[in-house]
Amino acid sequence: MSTLLEDGYRTAARLTREHGTTYYWGALLLPPPQRRDVHAVYALCRLADDIVDEPDKTPHPSVPAHGTPTERLDAFRAWFFAALARGTSDEPVMASVIDSLRRRGTDPECFERFFNAMALDLTHSTWPTWPALRDGYMEGSAAVIGEMMLPVLEPTSDAARDHARSLGLAFQLTNFLRDVDEDLSRGRVYLPQDELARHGADPHLRQVTPQWRTFMAEQVARNRTLYAHAADGLPYLPEASRRCVGTALTLYQRILDRIEAADYDVFNGRIRVPAHEKLALFGRQAAVGALRPSRWTGVRGRVDRHQQP
Incomplete structure (x- = not known):
């Protein structure tokens, strides 16, 4: 591997460790080649997301630094697709991303949907219904992430695709529920407006009411x-x-447990799974090896699997 790629994959791993700790812990259970590819996909998505969510932050060298968020996102998108067409880049992180995507044969159309969703963040602050949020925004910001990861995870059946999409949606919905206060500070509400109205709940109050x-x-x-x-x-x-995804799935569901334990108070500090819990779960899976899939459902209580998500 060239020095350029080594530098890029190392930086992608750092970005994943700093900003996507659950992904990072899960990926540690993968062999190094797959682990690097998870980091590369995450890094690309993180850099694009930062343009939208933290426009005043000093950008990574791989991200355009000048212009409005829309102009910067458009430039980053064009740069990515140009590098993908060439099959290379002289910037380390982008080089690692392109190397990973070409080796894995990831469908470039996934990234069209992803960048389209990032652009929506710059024009939409609310979503009227769950189908509008799911199909209009989360399709490109969450479901497609599951599709991007599939070539890295090497599934044994094409049937894995729908489940991977559901996992992407599930992860992001957990983020939305956990980050209500943070998103409000950015002028956004990633919650179905019709359902808020039906319950008489108002997140702008930043209060845990019966309706909330x-x-x-x-x-x-x-x-x-x-x-x-x-x-x-x-x-x-x-x-x-299976161990990688199962670990991430379990850790993310524990965020829901903690939201419930906090009486749905997501307004006074970010709800997190402590590092020692992540380390303990990782340690068990690293030691035990493969587990039966049923061990990983992580779903408690009665769940209607036929309910439309």
Whole structure:
């Protein structure tokens, strides 16, 4: 591997460790080649997301630094697709991304959907319904991430695709529920407006009211249904990939547990899974090796698997 690629993959790993700790811990259970590819996909998505969410932050050298967020995102998108067409880049992180995508045969159309969703963040601050949020935004910001990761995870059946998409949706919905306060500070609400209205819940109050509790309980139930469908896809993954995804799935569901334990108070500090819990789970999986897929469902309580997510 060239020095350029080594530098790029090293930086991608650092970005994943700093910003996507659950992905990072899960990826540690993969062989090094797959682990590097997870880091590369995450790094590309992280850099694009930072243009949208933190426009005043000093950008990584691989990200355009001048212009409006829209101009910078457009420039980054054009740069990515130009590098993908050439099959190389002289910037380390982008070089590692292109190397990974070409080796894995990842469909470039996935990234069209991804960048389209990032652009929507610059023009949309609310979403009227769950189908509008899921199909209009999360399709490109979450479901497609599952599709991007599939070539890295090396599934044994094409049937894994739908479950991977559900996992991407589940992860992002958990983020939305956890990060309500942070998103409000950015002028965004990633919650279905019609369901808020039906419950009489108002996140702008930043208060845990009875209406807020019933609204959030409904969202958590929806989220658990998505995780249940995602877990059904674990048998389609080889051993290492199954442990990787199962670990990430379990850790993310623990965020939901903590949201419930906090009485749905997501307004006073970010809810996190402590590092010692992540380390303990990782240690068990690293020591035990392959587990039966049923061990990884992580779904407690009654879940209707036929419920439409």
